[in-house]
Amino acid sequence: MIKLLIVDDHPLVIDGLKTMLTDVGYISISKTVKNGKDAIAFLKENNHVDIILLDINLPDIDGLRLCEMIRQDNKEVKIIGLTYVNEAGIITQLIKKGANGYLLKNMEREELLKAIDQVMNGSIYLSKEANEKIIQQLQAFGLEGNKLPALTRREKEILHLLAKGLTSTEIAGKLFLSNFTIDTHRKNMLQKFNAHNTHALINIANEMRLLD
Amino acid sequence: MILNNKIIKIVLFVFLSQVFLANMIHAQMTRAQVDSLKKVLSTSKEDTNRFNLLIKLVDEVGYYDSKEASRYAKEGYALAEKIKYTYGVGLAAYLIGQTDMYSENYSSSDSFLTIAENTKIYSSKKQNAGKIYNERGYLNYMQGNYYAASMLWAKSSEIFEELKDTTSELIAYQNLIGALAFVKNYERAVELGKKVLPLAELRKDTLQIGYTLQGLTTDLLYLNRVDEAGKYIAELMVITETTVDNNLAADSYNTIGMFFDRKKDFEKALSFYLKSLDKATTFGFKFQIASQKKSVGSAYLQLNNLPMAWKYLNEAYQMVQDHRNVMAESNIAIALSDYYEKLGDYKKALLHLRKYVELKDSITGTDIRNHTSYLEAQFESKKKETEIAALQKSQEEKDRAIQKRNLYIAIGIGLLILMGIIFLLLYRNYNNKQKIALQEKALQDEQIKIMEKQQQVLSLQSMINGQETERTRIARDLHDGLGGLFSTVKMHFSTLQHNYPLLKDDPLYHKTFDLVSSASSQLREIAHNMMPEVLMKLGLVEAMKDFCNNINAGKLLNITLQAYGMEKRLNTSTEIMLFRILQELVNNIIKHAYASEAIIQFNRDGNRLNITVEDNGRGFDIKDIEEKRAMGIEAVKSRIVYLNGKIAIDSRENIGTTVMIDLLINEI
Numbered sequence: 001m002i003k004l005l006i007v008d009d010h011p012l013v014i015d016g017l018k019t020m021l022t023d024v025g026y027i028s029i030s031k032t033v034k035n036g037k038d039a040i041a042f043l044k045e046n047n048h049v050d051i052i053l054l055d056i057n058l059p060d061i062d063g064l065r066l067c068e069m070i071r072q073d074n075k076e077v078k079i080i081g082l083t084y085v086n087e088a089g090i091i092t093q094l095i096k097k098g099a100n101g102y103l104l105k106n107m108e109r110e111e112l113l114k115a116i117d118q119v120m121n122g123s124i125y126l127s128k129e130a131n132e133k134i135i136q137q138l139q140a141f142g143l144e145g146n147k148l149p150a151l152t153r154r155e156k157e158i159l160h161l162l163a164k165g166l167t168s169t170e171i172a173g174k175l176f177l178s179n180f181t182i183d184t185h186r187k188n189m190l191q192k193f194n195a196h197n198t199h200a201l202i203n204i205a206n207e208m209r210l211l212d
Numbered sequence: 213m214i215l216n217n218k219i220i221k222i223v224l225f226v227f228l229s230q231v232f233l234a235n236m237i238h239a240q241m242t243r244a245q246v247d248s249l250k251k252v253l254s255t256s257k258e259d260t261n262r263f264n265l266l267i268k269l270v271d272e273v274g275y276y277d278s279k280e281a282s283r284y285a286k287e288g289y290a291l292a293e294k295i296k297y298t299y300g301v302g303l304a305a306y307l308i309g310q311t312d313m314y315s316e317n318y319s320s321s322d323s324f325l326t327i328a329e330n331t332k333i334y335s336s337k338k339q340n341a342g343k344i345y346n347e348r349g350y351l352n353y354m355q356g357n358y359y360a361a362s363m364l365w366a367k368s369s370e371i372f373e374e375l376k377d378t379t380s381e382l383i384a385y386q387n388l389i390g391a392l393a394f395v396k397n398y399e400r401a402v403e404l405g406k407k408v409l410p411l412a413e414l415r416k417d418t419l420q421i422g423y424t425l426q427g428l429t430t431d432l433l434y435l436n437r438v439d440e441a442g443k444y445i446a447e448l449m450v451i452t453e454t455t456v457d458n459n460l461a462a463d464s465y466n467t468i469g470m471f472f473d474r475k476k477d478f479e480k481a482l483s484f485y486l487k488s489l490d491k492a493t494t495f496g497f498k499f500q501i502a503s504q505k506k507s508v509g510s511a512y513l514q515l516n517n518l519p520m521a522w523k524y525l526n527e528a529y530q531m532v533q534d535h536r537n538v539m540a541e542s543n544i545a546i547a548l549s550d551y552y553e554k555l556g557d558y559k560k561a562l563l564h565l566r567k568y569v570e571l572k573d574s575i576t577g578t579d580i581r582n583h584t585s586y587l588e589a590q591f592e593s594k595k596k597e598t599e600i601a602a603l604q605k606s607q608e609e610k611d612r613a614i615q616k617r618n619l620y621i622a623i624g625i626g627l628l629i630l631m632g633i634i635f636l637l638l639y640r641n642y643n644n645k646q647k648i649a650l651q652e653k654a655l656q657d658e659q660i661k662i663m664e665k666q667q668q669v670l671s672l673q674s675m676i677n678g679q680e681t682e683r684t685r686i687a688r689d690l691h692d693g694l695g696g697l698f699s700t701v702k703m704h705f706s707t708l709q710h711n712y713p714l715l716k717d718d719p720l721y722h723k724t725f726d727l728v729s730s731a732s733s734q735l736r737e738i739a740h741n742m743m744p745e746v747l748m749k750l751g752l753v754e755a756m757k758d759f760c761n762n763i764n765a766g767k768l769l770n771i772t773l774q775a776y777g778m779e780k781r782l783n784t785s786t787e788i789m790l791f792r793i794l795q796e797l798v799n800n801i802i803k804h805a806y807a808s809e810a811i812i813q814f815n816r817d818g819n820r821l822n823i824t825v826e827d828n829g830r831g832f833d834i835k836d837i838e839e840k841r842a843m844g845i846e847a848v849k850s851r852i853v854y855l856n857g858k859i860a861i862d863s864r865e866n867i868g869t870t871v872m873i874d875l876l877i878n879e880i
Binding site: 085087090136139178185 | 696707739740755860872
């Protein structure tokens with residue numbers, strides 16, 4: 001028997017989940033709670049559950065934080081995040097905090113059962129829509145990891161002129177920009193490349209062949 | 213050699229300014245405004261309104277014509293006696309004491325100050341008592357009784373301090389700075405000056421800023437820290453050129469002259485000394501004029517123009533004879549000695565040098581006395597430093613309180629707008645009826661203008677704030693309420709379908725199920741657009757990541773997102789505001805720029821946040837962008853104004869557009 005804890009502050013949703021799970025012989029709902037505090041209390045009482053269905057919008061504790069807290073104390077329990085939103089940032093954060101799966105609340109019965117099955121088998125389950133989002137994000141930002149900081153067009157121009165030995169004032173005159181703007185661009189580049197002064201910045205840029 | 217007469221003037225300007233500043237919280241009026249006041253006066257009846265008008269005129273005219281101001285004060289005095297307005301008698305007497313002193317009518321000044329002091333209903337107010345002491349101090353100062361002057365000033369600043377009135381307290385600190393310069397402790401005067409300057413700037417009081425700057429610069433010059441003084445010269449110049457306070461102008465021009473004098477640019481020094489003399493002449497202080505003439509003469513001497521040097525030095529010499537002020541006399545004596553030396557008349561040179569030494573000896577006597585006050589002043593200044601810090605803090609707290617209050621006002625005004633234009637019209641109508649007296653009308657018009665401007669800013673703020681709060685609330689309601697409902701309906705449906713498998717073959721069931729599904733996802737989409745959950749939960753950068761991610765998925769535009777120093781989240785309302793701004797900028801790029809690539813970059817360093825948004829689109833001429841787009845940019849600009857930030861748009865045709873936003877993040 002798979003034992004379930006449902007954490008959701010919406011009575012209708014709990015009702016819906018219960019309805020979907022009534023006929024499933026191998027799953028039993030041990031407890032439903034409406035907030036994070038009760039969830040933690042229930043787990044502290046040494047009640048054994050296999051899966052927690054966790055709404056990430058709770059009235060007391062932020063769901064992401066709650067997920068992290070539960071995971072710290074219990075490495076075994078499977079956590080499936082439940083939410084109404086489908087935003088890549090939230091999904092990745094939830095998985096980072098130790099969740100095993102992610103379901104959108106407008107799921108169908110089959111999907112819920114599939115998710116329970118998969119997390120019990122030790123894999124990560126993402127709902128179909130969530131999966132699409134994540135793949136989208138990976139495609140957009142996936143190669144970002146070790147990439148060099150990208151320079152904006154203005155930064156490139158200014159870097160070239162700095163390398164030629166021009167002062168901020170001279171560059172401002174040349175590009176019809178204010179001294180303040182030039183200085184901001186320069187400071188931004190120092191921060192990007194973690195350089196302490198303009199000289200070091202030009203050296204780094206040369207090494208990275210950004211000035212070629 | 214630059215002579216000591218400036219020391220006197222440092223004290224002079226501070227106390228002169230105090231007289232008016234203590235009365236004045238509003239900005240200086242222009243000449244035209246003063247003229248219209250005079251017109252109102254000519255038609256007004258003999259009542260307290262007329263009295264108040266006269267007092268206002270004394271304040272305003274006093275900046276440039278003490279004699280005229282004195283006439284108004286005397287008229288006010290007579291009127292107050294006639295209509296039995298005792299407080300007014302005291303006030304007018306005080307003002308006569310003040311204006312007569314500027315006209316160098318010392319005995320009259322003295323007796324009117326006594327009247328003011330004896331008019332208990334006036335002088336029992338501490339603020340007024342302080343002002344009278346201050347005036348007496350100045351009167352003594354003018355007559356060379358420095359010891360008595362410093363005692364009286366100490367007393368007046370004590371009172372101001374006790375009152376904890378920021379304006380007067382600030383002035384008390386300026387007094388102290390003046391006193392420090394007087395006892396030649398310029399280092400400390402500079403230290404304090406640098407602390408008081410930002411306070412004056414915070415209050416946006418140009419007169420105070422002007423006097424503080426002038427004092428600070430002069431003190432720096434005495435310390436020979438010419439380069440440091442140079443940093444303030446430009447700002448001082450602007451204030452000097454625009455002020456109607458001739459006294460400030462005279463002193464500031466003198467300081468600027470002195471600056472160039474120190475830089476050995478005697479031509480420039482001369483031109484500023486001449487300007488200073490010009491202003492001093494219109495103001496009409498004899499010994500100030502004499503001092504300026506001496507400065508001009510000395511500058512001519514440096515330029516080897518002996519005839520002109522003689523003209524001015526001699527005039528100064530004559531003026532000082534009438535007006536016995538040892539310090540000024542000794543300064544002129546040494547300048548004359550220099551002059552005769554250049555002329556080759558060593559006998560006369562020696563004569564004046566002797567006179568200088570003689571006078572110097574008598575000054576030294578005063579110096580010894582001053583030393584006592586010097587020690588006191590040093591002790592006081594240490595004490596005051598901590599108080600200045602406390603004052604600064606209280607000013608900041610006040611600002612915070614004002615911000616809080618502004619928020620309340622914003623909400624209030626939001627309601628007001630809701631109640632509609634009718635109310636506004638009625639309000640104006642009501643105002644019109646109120647404008648019975650012409651004098652009131654002039655003042656009210658000004659107030660209305662200020663209020664309208666405030667209203668504009670406030671209504672914008674409340675609109676934006678209200679909008680975002682509302683959006684957050686609606687998004688949450690959609691998620692929690694309707695969203696949950698739809699989800700549950702779908703859950704039930706899918707269970708139903710499981711329990712009655714035949715339903716799957718029913719087309720009506722299918723249609724219903726699909727409609728519910730589609731409603732549910734549309735609802736999610738709407739809520740997301742209202743307020744992305746990721747923005748609330750994970751912050752601006754993550755939300756932007758999601759946002760760019762969705763755009764990039766469309767393949768029309770590829771946005772690179774870079775964030776440096778953004779580990780700490782900003783406060784929620786700033787994040788929402790910046791998110792909307794960036795949304796608008798990206799939408800602009802998609803709609804108008806025809807760009808293929810864009811970069812959004814965050815650079816945060818301490819309190820400074822810079823956001824760069826750059827595209828490689830077709831660019832535009834900022835002057836003639838189409839209306840729709842202009843409106844978008846205006847919305848962005850007003851949001852940035854709301855955040856107290858700056859935006860710079862720099863666009864080049866067929867190369868692209870760079871937008872830079874700079875903000876100061878106010879977090880501890």
